[in-house]
Amino acid sequence: MRLRRSVTALLCAVAVLLLGGCGTRVAGGASPTQTGPIPWTTFGPSGVTGARIGADHRTLSLDTRVPSGEHPCVRDLKAVDTDAEYGTVPGTVHVQITFSSPSGDRRSGCTKEKTATVRVRLPEPLGKRELVVDNDIVFTADGAEPPALRLCGELGCHPPATGCTTASYEQAMITVDAPMHSYRDAEHCDGKWLVLDFSWRTGPACDADDKNPACTSRLGDRYFFRAERAGWKPFFESAAGGCRAVQRREPAFPTALCASLEPLSSALHPSYPPPSPSGGSPTPR
Structure with a gap:
């Protein structure tokens, strides 16, 4: 019995050196990296649901989906006209939306979404140009009821008319x-x-001629x-x-x-x- 207690004490002493304590670590418990600070990362929105043009025909208000939770989940939400940096495409205006969020780590509690509005002022009126947000979401003023812009579909802003074509x-x-x-x-x-x-x-x-x-x-x-x-x-x-x-x-x-x-x-x-x-x-x- 005395020998068994000695062996147990020796093993515990080794565990103290290796783990910082004996009997305090639970299998499956969080590691130091798991319990460290939650990083904030730059993201793009999961969707842009609406766009409106101001009375000056230059200020855009964009409704976008962002993370939400019990604690703050979004900061530095902004929309930027990227044409000046990347060049213009005739007939279009390109805008990119970004924000910072800890939602990449579920410990943040930012597991839901809500709608937030972000604004950007164009260097000149939108006119008849199409608005392209985050490369693949397109709005147009054509056929829309101001101040709203119309969200275009997969076939573009002017899909073919229904018919036998x-x-x-x-x-x-x-x-x-x-x-x-x-x-x-x-x-x-x-x-x-x-x-x-x-x-x-x-x-x-x-192959085209394969008979299989x-x-x-x-x-x-x-x-x-x-x-x-x-x-x-x-x-x-x-x-x-x-x-x-x-x-x-x-x-x-x-x-x-x-x-x-x-x-x-x-x-x-x-x-x-x-x-x-x-x-x-x-x-x-």
Whole structure:
């Protein structure tokens, strides 16, 4: 027993030298770096939700998303006209928003977001130029109700009008978040209604003349759209052929656009055999 106590005392003494104390460190506890000061880092906003132009046509007020929490989470919030530093692009004005925050460290408690407004004065009136914030958020005064500027979409500030055109179909593909490198397989359009079939390859990358069936395997989808002021608006998705499914959802959908539709399972996946009654190879959708 005496020997055991001596060994224990010796081990504790070694631990004191190594850890600064015996029995005071808990497994999984914070390290000195974890308990040190929380750094403030420069960030850009997660989003810019609005922009307004002042009566002088030069002062911009930008609504931006910034971190928030129980303690201060933002300082040095500012917007800067970067054209003077990086050069101008005809027809545009570029502004960059930055701020400092400890939100990169969750110990700061800055785990939420709020809207803050930041202002910047341009060296000359905005005029008809587009406002580009943080390189990819674009506003325009064209078609907006002053003092607000209009937020432009993925197709720019002046997207193509709804109609039976290639540009219009591309807008519809973006609306339904079609996978990258999708192919438009068929369009049925009358200007007010649209059926759009598209597919994307799922097999390996192959040469154009490769006969391997796996190289032509695809998945596909079919959407039905209604024309609205903002562009094509999807209202139904279905792989079924004919009109029954879509007209059950929207009785006004014209029969002329759906009567000839084939089920996608047979139209888009020729390299896959149909499922057998015994539950053989499934036809992907």
